[in-house]
Amino acid sequence: MPPRNPLNEEAHPRESVKGEDVINVRTQRVVRLMGPDGGVREVVTDARDSRPDQNGGYVDAELINVVTDHAGNPLPEDPRSVIISHSGLYITSPDQFATCTSWLHGNRSRNILLGQDGREVGRDRAICSQCDFWLGTIYIVLGILCLGLIVGIWKGTGLF
Numbered sequence: 001m002p003p004r005n006p007l008n009e010e011a012h013p014r015e016s017v018k019g020e021d022v023i024n025v026r027t028q029r030v031v032r033l034m035g036p037d038g039g040v041r042e043v044v045t046d047a048r049d050s051r052p053d054q055n056g057g058y059v060d061a062e063l064i065n066v067v068t069d070h071a072g073n074p075l076p077e078d079p080r081s082v083i084i085s086h087s088g089l090y091i092t093s094p095d096q097f098a099t100c101t102s103w104l105h106g107n108r109s110r111n112i113l114l115g116q117d118g119r120e121v122g123r124d125r126a127i128c129s130q131c132d133f134w135l136g137t138i139y140i141v142l143g144i145l146c147l148g149l150i151v152g153i154w155k156g157t158g159l160f
Contacts, residue, residue: 024058025050031067031079035088043067045075071116086128089113098126104134 028047034040049061067075073090076082083091086109091097100110100118105128112118118128127135 024052031075033075033079033082033084035084043075045079073113073116083111085109085111085113085117087117089117100128100131101125102127102131102135104131 026047026049029045031043031045032040033043043065045065045067047063049063050058051061053059069075069089071089073092075090076092081092083097085091086100091111091113096114098112098114098118098120100112110128112126112128114120114126118126118132120126
């Protein structure tokens with residue numbers, strides 16, 4: 001037999017109460033998103049309230065947040081299925097997912113959202129927008145250097 005509780009003077013047995021009968025409660029669904037840089041972001045996706053109003057009754061309210069990334073892509077219903085790209089965009093389907101295969105990419109996440117974060121450059125190959133920018137810059141600089149070399153040779157030989 002359990003020890004006697006001196007605070008329970010009336011000695012009433014405990015009654016079990018269903019969760020739906022409890023009032024004046026707030027429940028929230030919080031999703032924790034880990035970004036490619038290791039940063040953690042907590043987002044309240046939905047909340048349910050049961051609060052008293054001015055007339056003594058209780059008002060049940062439900063709040064649903066539509067969480068989007070900075071490009072406007074919504075977080076899917078099941079947040080476990082989302083993949084976050086290297087720039088923080090939500091990749092919701094495998095058709096939109098690719099991996100950057102550029103040698104310029106470095107040590108950060110290689111996940112790409114096709115059409116917004118990067119593009120496909122061939123069969124089973126893709127390049128992110130940052131690597132594409134740097135590769136284009138390298139090609140332009142090499143083109144200018146080659147043009148300068150050709151003009152310099154012509155000028156040095158007296159053909160120009």
